[in-house]
Amino acid sequence: MTPFHLEVRNVRKSFGRKVLFDAVSFDVRLGESFAVTGKNGSGKSTLMKIICGVLTPNGGSVRYVVNDKEIPLSHVAPHIGLVSPYLNMYEEFTGEENLRLFAKIRGIGVRQDDIHGLLQRFGIFEHRNKEARFYSSGMKQRLKYCAALLHRPALLFLDEPTANLDDIGIAVVREVMREQRQRAALVFATNESEDLSFADRVLDLSRLKIG
Amino acid sequence: MVTPIPYQVFVKEVASEFRTRYALNALLMFVVTTLTMVVFSLGDNTVPYEILSGMLWIVIFFSAMSGLSRTFVTEEERGTSLTLRLLTSATNVYIGKFLYNVVLILAMSVFIAFAYRLIIDDFVVRSSSIFWTTIVLGGIGLAAASTILAAIIAKANTKGTLFPVLAFPVLLPLLLTCIRATVLSVEGAFFSEAFKDFQILVSFSVVMIAASVIVFEYVWND
Ligand SMILES: Nc1ncnc2c1ncn2[C@@H]1O[C@H](COP(=O)(O)OP(=O)(O)O)[C@@H](O)[C@H]1O
Numbered sequence: 001m002t003p004f005h006l007e008v009r010n011v012r013k014s015f016g017r018k019v020l021f022d023a024v025s026f027d028v029r030l031g032e033s034f035a036v037t038g039k040n041g042s043g044k045s046t047l048m049k050i051i052c053g054v055l056t057p058n059g060g061s062v063r064y065v066v067n068d069k070e071i072p073l074s075h076v077a078p079h080i081g082l083v084s085p086y087l088n089m090y091e092e093f094t095g096e097e098n099l100r101l102f103a104k105i106r107g108i109g110v111r112q113d114d115i116h117g118l119l120q121r122f123g124i125f126e127h128r129n130k131e132a133r134f135y136s137s138g139m140k141q142r143l144k145y146c147a148a149l150l151h152r153p154a155l156l157f158l159d160e161p162t163a164n165l166d167d168i169g170i171a172v173v174r175e176v177m178r179e180q181r182q183r184a185a186l187v188f189a190t191n192e193s194e195d196l197s198f199a200d201r202v203l204d205l206s207r208l209k210i211g
Numbered sequence: 212m213v214t215p216i217p218y219q220v221f222v223k224e225v226a227s228e229f230r231t232r233y234a235l236n237a238l239l240m241f242v243v244t245t246l247t248m249v250v251f252s253l254g255d256n257t258v259p260y261e262i263l264s265g266m267l268w269i270v271i272f273f274s275a276m277s278g279l280s281r282t283f284v285t286e287e288e289r290g291t292s293l294t295l296r297l298l299t300s301a302t303n304v305y306i307g308k309f310l311y312n313v314v315l316i317l318a319m320s321v322f323i324a325f326a327y328r329l330i331i332d333d334f335v336v337r338s339s340s341i342f343w344t345t346i347v348l349g350g351i352g353l354a355a356a357s358t359i360l361a362a363i364i365a366k367a368n369t370k371g372t373l374f375p376v377l378a379f380p381v382l383l384p385l386l387l388t389c390i391r392a393t394v395l396s397v398e399g400a401f402f403s404e405a406f407k408d409f410q411i412l413v414s415f416s417v418v419m420i421a422a423s424v425i426v427f428e429y430v431w432n433d
């Protein structure tokens with residue numbers, strides 16, 4: 001795995017007058033696992049969106065450095081994967097079509113074997129030709145994992161990693177989290193105390209809260 | 212083996228349209244209704260060709276508005292805009308969506324133009340080269356303007372109604388030029404006589420696309 005570095009500095013976000021957080025700073029490097037916690041509405045999901053580059057902060061900076069070279073946020077797509085309740089699949093496409101689409105729009109090539117392997121691992125291989133609108137919420141969550149892992153991202157972001165999953169699904173996710181931490185790097189937002197055992201460092205947004 | 216990303220976005224739009232028929236259904240219904248209304252309101256009256264040329268563009272304008280406004284609204288409504296933002300840059304999304312709108316609008320305008328000439332006997336085009344050049348250049352201009360407007364409107368709360376209202380002043384110079392060139396095509400003018408109008412149409416599109424690429428980045432990213 002090539003060395004990389006995610007650098008978050010003094011990130012600030014407010015909606016209208018409501019300030020969610022006003023100076024979030026942390027670093028994530030190869031081989032690390034970073035967790036974000038905090039009560040509902042403390043801004044975990046918002047922070048995850050900001051560091052993935054899909055939401056613009058009101059201040060501060062998010063930088064990705066891969067191989068000592070900074071990558072602009074508009075080009076980090078091939079290096080990151082995200083599983084989030086706010087990330088929806090295209091309902092009119094089948095599970096497998098969604099995965100192909102994701103890879104193509106990310107600008108990377110994938111092999112049929114890799115797609116099928118992931119679908120099998122997450123137990124939705126039999127449903128691969130079903131349109132995503134017919135998936136249950138748990139199946140959708142599993143498909144999101146396939147989409148996030150397909151390109152073997154350097155950084156994997158998980159917002160509520162085990163949401164909507166049954167015991168089997170949770171077991172697979174735990175395995176994925178362990179692997180990702182070893183192979184590359186992991187950032188996740190959670191309220192489950194069990195998840196925190198996967199983290200090297202924890203940021204509690206409720207405590208950080210200012211004003 | 213990896214093709215350009217804007218093209219992948221374009222392919223996704225086409226595939227999605229074939230599954231959902233979001234835009235096609237709206238378009239087709241609008242085209243059929245407006246054409247029927249035009250035919251009934253004309254009745255047996257002889258109408259000057261200037262008016263007929265104007266009416267052709269009214270049909271094209273409103274049909275385009277009804278279909279093209281959907282491109283970004285569907286992403287917002289279904290919560291897939293975050294997905295697209297995650298997967299690629301704003302510029303790639305813009306180009307892909309714009310290309311899709313160009314294809315959609317050209318198909319629609321060509322269909323309308325054929326139907327219009329077929330249904331309305333008094334509308335006789337004597338210079339086909341001027342006529343079709345106008346349709347193509349006008350269509351590209353319409354697509355350029357409506358792509359960026361659709362992106363802006365998708366973020367607003369009053370999505371549907373706002374679109375034609377915002378689009379009209381922006382598109383007025385384009386429409387007036389198209390109508391003038393269409394009149395020339397009926398009069399059987401030489402191609403060179405319409406050249407000035409074509410220059411205006413091309414400039415409109417170039418300016419619109421250039422401005423859109425810059426503006427879109429801010430509209431698209433929350
Ligand atoms: N687009 C938005 N506009 C206004 N307020 C928002 C928006 N997104 C999130 N919020 C608010 O920001 C706060 C934090 O939300 P979120 O990041 O989802 O929290 P968490 O994931 O920690 O539960 C909530 O109070 C929410 O209402």
Ligand SMILES: [Mg+2]
Nearest residue numbers: 044045046159
């Ligand atoms: Mg959340």
